[in-house]
Amino acid sequence: MKANAFAFMGGTFDPIHNGHLRTALELQHWLGVDQLCLIPSKTPVHRATPGRTSEQRLEMVKLAVADEPSLCADDREISSEQPSYSFLTLQGLRSELGDQCPIFMIMGMDSYMTLPSWYEWDKFTDYCHIVVVKRPGYDLPAEGEIKEFTDEHKAQNxxxxxxxxxxxxxxxxLTPLGISATQIRETIAQGLSPRYLFPDGVWQYIQDNRLYGLTN
Structure with missing residues (x-):
């Protein structure tokens, strides 16, 4: 990791797929950091609990980035006894990296618009910068908490x-790849091949461990 910046992207990664990976890699290039970390959540607070264990999801992330030195898997949330609150992760990162290191937390526009429902969300920018990935169909509201928060904190560049x-x-x-974890889970459940939606190593792990309803 570049000495003066740390960048990460959290998520359930159930499973991780090429949409996640391509987004992470393009943001790593844009930010100019040596490496971008993917942090799987242990027990997501803002969505349904994944059907796969945190260890299985972490292993799939590790397999997905094994051959890409610009990306890494970070187990800090899964190994922690604390709830998977982004605020707690940011506190831990800031304590670990010191007061002067720029920290960039990456999220999609859809997640960004739900921030007011997140634990201690209005304190995130005390610990990090937020990078919001624009996606088709999602625009900032014309008024409200997230609009005011954005106006207060938006960077010039x-x-x-x-x-x-x-x-x-x-x-x-970014130009997102039209891939979703839901699509992958449904494809596998229908007995169809999900190959090329994610790295082959992840597909092999899913088959070996009979995940997502695989029976043979």
Whole structure:
């Protein structure tokens, strides 16, 4: 990891797929960090509990990034006894990395618009910058908490954020791959091949461990 910046993307990764991986890699290039970390959540707070264990989801992330030095798997939430609150993860990262290291937390526009329902959400920018990945069909509301939060913290550019340890919100537009974990789970459940939606090593792990309803 570049000495003066840390970037990460959290999620359930149930399973991790090429949409996650391509987004992470493009953001790693854009931010200019040596490595971007993927942090699987242990027990997601804002969505239904995954059908796979946290250890299985972590193993799939490890397999997915094994041959890509620009990405890494981070087990801090899964190995923690605390709930998978982003706020607690940010506190831990800031304590570990020191006061001056810029920290970038990446999320999709859909997640960003739900931030007011997250634990201690309005304190996130005390610990990090937020990078919001723009996606088709999601626009900021014209008023409300998230609009006010954005107006207060929006960065002029990446360089401005890089000069600070935390405090800014950046928007970055990517061309997303039309892949979702739900689509993959449904494809497997229907007995169809999900190959090329995620790395072959992840598909092999799923078959070996009979995940997502596989019976043979």
């Amino acid at each position: 990446l360089e401005q954020a890089m000069a600070l340890p935390a405090g800014k919100v950046l928007f970055h537009e």
